[in-house]
Amino acid sequence: MAKNGAMAGDSLQPSPFEEPPGAVAPSLEALKRSCQECRRCGLAAGRQQVVISRGDPKARLMVIGEGPGAQEDATGLPFVGRAGQLLDQMLASVGLDSEQDAYICNVVKCRPPDNRKPTAQEMAACAPWLSAQMAAVNPAVVLLAGATALEGVLGIKGGISRLRGQWHPWQGRWVMPVFHPSYLLRNPSRQAGSPKWLTWQDLLEVRRRLDQDPPPTPTL
Numbered sequence: 001m002a003k004n005g006a007m008a009g010d011s012l013q014p015s016p017f018e019e020p021p022g023a024v025a026p027s028l029e030a031l032k033r034s035c036q037e038c039r040r041c042g043l044a045a046g047r048q049q050v051v052i053s054r055g056d057p058k059a060r061l062m063v064i065g066e067g068p069g070a071q072e073d074a075t076g077l078p079f080v081g082r083a084g085q086l087l088d089q090m091l092a093s094v095g096l097d098s099e100q101d102a103y104i105c106n107v108v109k110c111r112p113p114d115n116r117k118p119t120a121q122e123m124a125a126c127a128p129w130l131s132a133q134m135a136a137v138n139p140a141v142v143l144l145a146g147a148t149a150l151e152g153v154l155g156i157k158g159g160i161s162r163l164r165g166q167w168h169p170w171q172g173r174w175v176m177p178v179f180h181p182s183y184l185l186r187n188p189s190r191q192a193g194s195p196k197w198l199t200w201q202d203l204l205e206v207r208r209r210l211d212q213d214p215p216p217t218p219t220l
């Protein structure tokens with residue numbers, strides 16, 4: 001049974017990311033070409049590469065993280081450093097292959113200096129790219145990895161510890177926030193009740209949803 005979304009007390013911000021109703025899916029190749037030329041914010045000046053996606057654009061699961069780190073900036077692929085390896089392992093633990101069963105991307109496509117959190121302006125500048133990816137991939141289930149993805153997509157600031165593991169029916173998709181893998185690297189305990197254990201429960205629930213449920217009825 002789907003649980004409810006945001007609760008009283010959450011800081012609800014206007015989401016910088018609005019998927020236009022009935023958005024026409026652009027070709028991902030065209031999107032990639034334009035995105036690689038993007039200079040919509042100051043992050044463009046410091047990047048080596050624009051980091052757009054990895055995985056399968058036909059997957060029913062989209063994973064959205066915060067933004068590229070050093071290894072992602074160097075390779076042009078999201079989640080390929082230590083956090084990415086943990087993400088792959090955790091998806092594999094529920095029988096999901098990160099290349100075949102997921103499309104993986106970030107709220108911002110260029111590396112913020114010193115791995116700082118992207119600003120609200122940078123997230124807003126990058127939102128059209130994420131919106132276009134969402135329209136093209138059309139995932140049934142969206143996993144928001146960490147507080148920045150929760151803020152960048154649903155516009156909810158704070159509350160990842162409380163909102164993780166809860167389904168948010170959103171624009172005809174099931175969205176679930178989970179802890180960011182970097183946080184799990186800093187909290188490696190697997191004991192019952194630990195962040196890693198909780199994330200495993202969340203991913204089991206994601207797996208169940210992918211196996212069983214049709215998308216929610218869109219409420220626009």
Ligand code: URA
Pocket residue numbers: 065066067068069072077078079080081083084106
């Ligand atoms: N962390 C993220 O949020 N995204 C990446 O691509 C890598 C690390």
